[in-house]
Amino acid sequence: MRMSELSRETEVPVPTVKYYIREGLLSSGSPTAPNQAEYGQDHVRRLRLIRVLRDVGGLGIAQIRTVLEAIDAEELSMHEVLGRAHHALAPSEPPSEPSPELARAKEKVDRFIEDLGWRVSADAPARWTLAEALLALERLWGVEGPQTFLPYARVADRVAASELASRPPNGSRTGTVEWMVVGTVVYEAVLAALRRLAQEHHSARRFA
Amino acid sequence: MRMSELSRETEVPVPTVKYYIREGLLSSGSPTAPNQAEYGQDHVRRLRLIRVLRDVGGLGIAQIRTVLEAIDAEELSMHEVLGRAHHALAPSEPPSEPSPELARAKEKVDRFIEDLGWRVSADAPARWTLAEALLALERLWGVEGPQTFLPYARVADRVAASELASRPPNGSRTGTVEWMVVGTVVYEAVLAALRRLAQEHHSARRFA
DNA sequence: GCCCTAGGGATAGCGCTACTATCCAGTTCG
């Protein structure tokens, strides 16, 4: 398969394919001559994976690279791969020098997670996301603490439990890892979209 | 309050405040002299709102402007404001010329929503988000249809129902509208973050 | 063989977004 066929198959422009190769997201094809190369189904799949992470998940190129490297690292366990994916997915890194207020919010979040009985790593970026959200709610409406998160936590727990119990169609290590990572990304977007639709539905019933 | 105080209060750099004023996100202060202006608590609150939408919600400047305009438009009903916010929140506009495959996925999604009994507008951007997600799942794992969305839809329905039933601390029209919009944005991030933490928790129990 | 289109890699450039830096006249405060 030539690059142009790969491009047509995946609906990704040729210069973009070249760009992904340059950026290390996609391996270059096996060369058949000094300036010709052959691409296979692996490349099609990888390219589709990249586009899903970009278009549905909204990840940046660097984050995608991180995720793909974790997927390719055969020595990593499922749990480790998922952890790296979570890190890459985080909208923002924990601030190098958080404000005192943010630090206090973070402590409340940490205690909240502790109370839930969840065993998660201390440096999970989602903790900072929650802290920022809590701080915003406190500042704008005087919300008192992370108790408002509780119903969401219960929902999240049940969703995650059923997700982790599900198994990919293809049972190989790479297949399973891809499934977990893409599942995280895609179903996050799905859940958000469905929540908006449900909000619109209930809003119509209530206000219109 | 001078601009520099406003800046200190909200931890937003002065040039950025100026930028927001230029972009129409923030009204300029009431001038007390040809080159002096006075800012009030409204400005503090509005600025915090902008930063929440940016930092927690990840919205772009243009999207924020749209949302703020909807909030300020007194003649809009709650339902209309929420609709505009949903449009502004959409990661991507519906493609002008969707591929046949995407169009087919969209039809399946539409039927799925119909079956749920949700009454939502035909041009809700979330429909396209779901269609893209479905297409990705089909192409990568041969997932057959939107039935996999069903558990998520049930969860989303319950979450949205309780959200719409909740009332903001401040009952004025503007207060309620702000609450709804920020709630949509902030709790989306909260739910996503909690889901990741729950995933990590269950992943640890299962794999480690 | 021969020409002419197409392929592949390297390099540079573009368009967009969200700021950020500079300048300047006018104001305030020690």
Place this chain on the structure above:
DNA sequence: CGAACTGGATAGTAGCGCTATCCCTAGGGC
């Protein structure tokens, strides 16, 4: 009085995700 500061206007910057150009080689119908 003068140094520091203020607010508005204008221009510049950094990063991201491509996209266009160049240049040379391959392959294929004649």
